[in-house]
Amino acid sequence: xxxxxxxxxxxHWRRLDDHLYGSPGEHGAVLLCGTAPGGDxxxxxxxxxxxxxxxxxxxxxxxVYRLGGAFVTRQALRARAEQLVYIAVHPHGGYDSVEFxxxxxxxxxxxxxPLLAASGNDRVGWLVTAPAAANGxxxxxxxEEPITGVVVLDEQRRALxxxxxVRSTSGSIEARFDRQALIYGDDGQRLAAGATVAIIxxxxxxxxxxxxxxxxxxxxxxHVDPETIDITNLPRLIGATxxxxxxxxxxxxxxxxxxxxxxxxxxxxxxxxxxxxxxIRITTVRREANSRPAIEALISCDYIFLAADTAxxxxxxxxxxxxxxxxxxxxxxxxxxxxxxVVKDVYSVSRVAGRTAGCLWCNGLISTTRLAEEAVSAxxxxxxxYVQGVANPSVKSLNAIGAAWAVEDFRDWFTGLGSAGxxxxxxxxxxxxxxxxxxxxxxxxxxCCGVLGRGVSSPLVGIA
Amino acid sequence: xxxTVASSVDEAIRDLRDHFGDTSVTVLCGDVGGTWVRIxxxxxxxxxxxxxxxxxxxxxxxxxxxxxxxxxVRSDLTRADGRALQxxxxxxxxxxxxxxxxxxVQVSRKTRGDASRQSAGQKVTKVIEWLRAxx
Numbered sequence: 152x153x154x155x156x157x158x159x160x161x162x163h164w165r166r167l168d169d170h171l172y173g174s175p176g177e178h179g180a181v182l183l184c185g186t187a188p189g190g191d192x193x194x195x196x197x198x199x200x201x202x203x204x205x206x207x208x209x210x211x212x213x214x215v216y217r218l219g220g221a222f223v224t225r226q227a228l229r230a231r232a233e234q235l236v237y238i239a240v241h242p243h244g245g246y247d248s249v250e251f252x253x254x255x256x257x258x259x260x261x262x263x264x265p266l267l268a269a270s271g272n273d274r275v276g277w278l279v280t281a282p283a284a285a286n287g288x289x290x291x292x293x294x295e296e297p298i299t300g301v302v303v304l305d306e307q308r309r310a311l312x313x314x315x316x317v318r319s320t321s322g323s324i325e326a327r328f329d330r331q332a333l334i335y336g337d338d339g340q341r342l343a344a345g346a347t348v349a350i351i352x353x354x355x356x357x358x359x360x361x362x363x364x365x366x367x368x369x370x371x372x373x374h375v376d377p378e379t380i381d382i383t384n385l386p387r388l389i390g391a392t393x394x395x396x397x398x399x400x401x402x403x404x405x406x407x408x409x410x411x412x413x414x415x416x417x418x419x420x421x422x423x424x425x426x427x428x429x430x431i432r433i434t435t436v437r438r439e440a441n442s443r444p445a446i447e448a449l450i451s452c453d454y455i456f457l458a459a460d461t462a463x464x465x466x467x468x469x470x471x472x473x474x475x476x477x478x479x480x481x482x483x484x485x486x487x488x489x490x491x492x493v494v495k496d497v498y499s500v501s502r503v504a505g506r507t508a509g510c511l512w513c514n515g516l517i518s519t520t521r522l523a524e525e526a527v528s529a530x531x532x533x534x535x536x537y538v539q540g541v542a543n544p545s546v547k548s549l550n551a552i553g554a555a556w557a558v559e560d561f562r563d564w565f566t567g568l569g570s571a572g573x574x575x576x577x578x579x580x581x582x583x584x585x586x587x588x589x590x591x592x593x594x595x596x597x598x599c600c601g602v603l604g605r606g607v608s609s610p611l612v613g614i615a
Numbered sequence: 616x617x618x619t620v621a622s623s624v625d626e627a628i629r630d631l632r633d634h635f636g637d638t639s640v641t642v643l644c645g646d647v648g649g650t651w652v653r654i655x656x657x658x659x660x661x662x663x664x665x666x667x668x669x670x671x672x673x674x675x676x677x678x679x680x681x682x683x684x685x686x687x688v689r690s691d692l693t694r695a696d697g698r699a700l701q702x703x704x705x706x707x708x709x710x711x712x713x714x715x716x717x718x719x720v721q722v723s724r725k726t727r728g729d730a731s732r733q734s735a736g737q738k739v740t741k742v743i744e745w746l747r748a749x750x
Contacts (some may be wrong), residue, residue: 466677512680519682519730526648526675534709535685535721597731610622614676 153296155289156189157182157238159197159477160603161305161507167361169243170202171280177216178242179203181226182278183235184449185606187475188451190347190371192299195276195289196476197606201226215254216241227269234608235265237285238276249281251288272488279514303578304478304506307569325430328368334427334530339566340368345566349452351440351468352459353416355387355545358423358481359554360456362389365424369564371432373452374420375445376459379413387547388416390423440464445469446611455479458554460543462521469504469511470612473598474605478505480561482553486544494544494581497551502575502590503560509573510599528579552578623678624650627735634736654739661747664693670739671678671710671719679731680720685737687711688746690718697713704746722746728750 159167159182171178175245180202184195201222203209208222218239230237243249251259259277266275267290278287287298300312320353332340346494348369350357353376364372380388380396395414404412417435424431436445441463449455449471457468462485472479480503487496504510511517524532558577564570594600602609628650628702632640636656643651653717654670663668668689675681687710692700703723724742733741 463677466680517680519680520684520725522677522681522686523673523675526677526681527645527673528648528713530713531673531709535723536705612623614682 158197182238187606196604231271238280245284312374335566339596344370357458363558365427374417458483472505501557509590687719
């Protein structure tokens, strides 16, 4: 049976919550949602929140609260125009458990067909909420599919669901994770075990992320990288051996042949992850991030770590993060060296996006020039005299700083401990100093406003 | 999965045709990263000896977010005053798809700020107007 979860970004949730619970009485709203595939459930992604004005759009008639006909029609037609799913929402009493009333169910039964027709969709839904719970239903012309919970993506990740899960008893978590379960509890460890996390780029930074996330107990990792191991990678890739890079054959095997025959980075990452957690599930995509197999894997994830340093990867992941409501962290490390070889600056960054408004595009972190440069062949780039083929200086310890910061933040956020927030953090180990800033947000950003929550109903930019 | 990426390039080509005329714009070839397009009979003048030029650009599949950069013009471009070409206008380049490239002068003018706020026609027009206005 198809089941759904509804995902909503924090600013939308606060607006909805404020409307539903901010004043006495019962209030209503309509959510217009994109959809996306998930792991064990389908996803409704909130693109727009339309609150119903009390007394006009939401009235109390014959002892029953109801959405007004004009309001419903307006939102249904908007759902049709935008190819979104119409979800009506209202609150009930209670705290951590909530159900539809008999009146609710009769109203849904009577409204399903007309709403399906008006919205032009094959699904419409209803959601009822309590402060710590949510319950819902999606109806089609042939049946119904439960909405089993609401996931709020905010400074702190929250999950509302009914029935309220039974609290775990200690001893039900694998012994290997016992010490870390002391930090965020068995529930937190269980949340990590149920998470699907992608790592794009399994070079130095990505290999660090892979090692830490698999050790954390993340249940499912998605590895995306097309490359093979090179001898120069060995000092930075956790778990890579000289045999993976075919180093013992370096003297007689041509470089091109070594490049083709060496072990892939995703293969090494899988080996490391399984060593850390034998029960981990791995999805391997030995392709570029903007390939179809990679995108199909990414849009079902709960979180994405971006450790690949191309503008195209940033553009794509930024789009997926906004469009599919999947939070992300981009990590990177840089050693700036002047023309005389003098080190001018050394830093490691961790940039969080997708939990609230404000993305990599809003903050000018996706170079439009680099996008143009990356779109032509290497030969063309050489002719155009772009600086290329010059390897960035890189070292494991510097990669570790950004990766550790990112994983710590993810762990706190995902398990509900509460993170420091959606921040851009830069560590300068030579200074030494760490700076954090809150990213800005463009009100008309094409990503974190324009395609927010549209899911599969909108095209995705930059697919190969 | 709805993947109409080519639509952004198609839209850019339509915009170039709106700006420069239907018959002047030729699609040369598509590749993995985008599509090469040629525009003929673009007016020059100003300090340039030649009255017109072709323009060749690469339209990336990541439009409108990618810049249209660089822009290529005729390889024999010269100044009427005889002065040598200077950066960002540089001779001796190749433009167009692999296997069908032509010699060209490269005009390296990046867009400042958000490239997605201008259309393809606006970008090419801006570069040509800059070229015309050179002292």
